[in-house]
Amino acid sequence: MSVRHLMLRLISAVAILLLAHPAVAGGELNILSWEGYADASFVKPFEKMSGCRVSATYVGSNDEFVAKIIAGGGTYDLITPSNDTTMRLIDAGAVEPIDRNRIPSMNDFFPIFSSPPWITKNGTLYGVPYGWGIVRLLLDADAGLDKPDSLAYLWQPKLRGKVAIWDDVEAIYTASRYLGFKNTYDLSDEQLQKVKAALIALKPNIRKYWATTGEMGTLLQAHEVLAGNAWEPTLVSLRKIGRHIIDVVPKEGRSAYSDSWMVVRGAGTNACVYQWLNWVSSPKAQSLAHAVTGFGYSNAKMPAELAEADRRQYEELGMTDPNVIKTLDWWQLVRRRGKYLEIWNQVKAQ
Secondary structure, eight states, rough: HHHHHHHHHHHHHHHHHHHHOOOGGGGEEEEEEETTTOOOHHHHHHHHHHHHEEEEEEEEEEEHHHHHHOOOOOOOEEEETTTTTTHHHHHHOOOOOOOOOGGGGGGGGGGTTOOOGGETTTTOOOOEEEEEEOOEEEEEEGGOOOOOOGGGGGGGGGGGTTTTESSSTHHHHHHHTTTTTTTGGGOOOHHHHHHHHHHHHHGGGGGEEEEHHHHHHHHHHTTTTTTTEEOOOHHHHHHHTTTOOOEEEOOOEEEEEEEEEEEEEEEESHHHHHHHHHOOOOHHHHHHHHHHOOEEEEETTTTGGGHHHHHHHHHHTTTHHHHHHHHSOOOOOOOHHHHHHHHHHHHHOO
């Protein structure tokens, strides 16, 4: 075989390898997500092994996903909306179906995250479940109040000026359950007026409507408030510094969110997209993400990657218990979200 012939064969073999493994050639991945979902601790390993460069833009609300994707506010490959928003994007044709055969780690997901209704339409999957959490109802154990079993504790006169809740329509979900409504995400005008009245009745107890969980943690740590709602990181961080915080499990139930990676329409041709989806679905990557956010994650094998103390804490919060997961009131699409926001703004303006 001539040297020239040998060189041609070698060049051909290299070309085939590059086509079979496009990550070697690199690429770019543009993400629109919540802060913490593109942290360097797991982005850097991905970039090193894939050759893809990740660029992230963060949002502060689910409505930003809709505004930026449907209204064309930027060029993104992947987004991470929550389960009360995902169907808006699916119905608008803004995202494309997921090829789960290219994401083998999905086989290890908790059953609820295998093909959840909030990202499935006509039997087709449009997202890869990722971070999730429970809206925790917290109470300072040193407040001298009996351990509650109902959302009604938030309305106790003893808590006047000592409650903080999230500045979000989630407050409407909470009040809906407090009032015993079963159609939380599809309330009638009459029900919304009752919810509004309940939330206005709660206002004497409200010290602040918080914007970030860090803000809620500061309020509890400084004893400015004694009760309210928050995510897991707030509860965990306070307990780590020795604060005795009760994680209330109200009889009316607790709501839960699930964020999913969704592929913006047309972005599936980007070779970096499925490499990222496969990476962030793995137990290792999700354990790295948990260390940053403190959230729950979709892969049932993720806790095994955690340090013993973190794994024990994760289990104590019920994040690995299928029975806990099944009892949660998972956020759903609110068709009249504009009306809900109108009611919430009216409450705050009172």
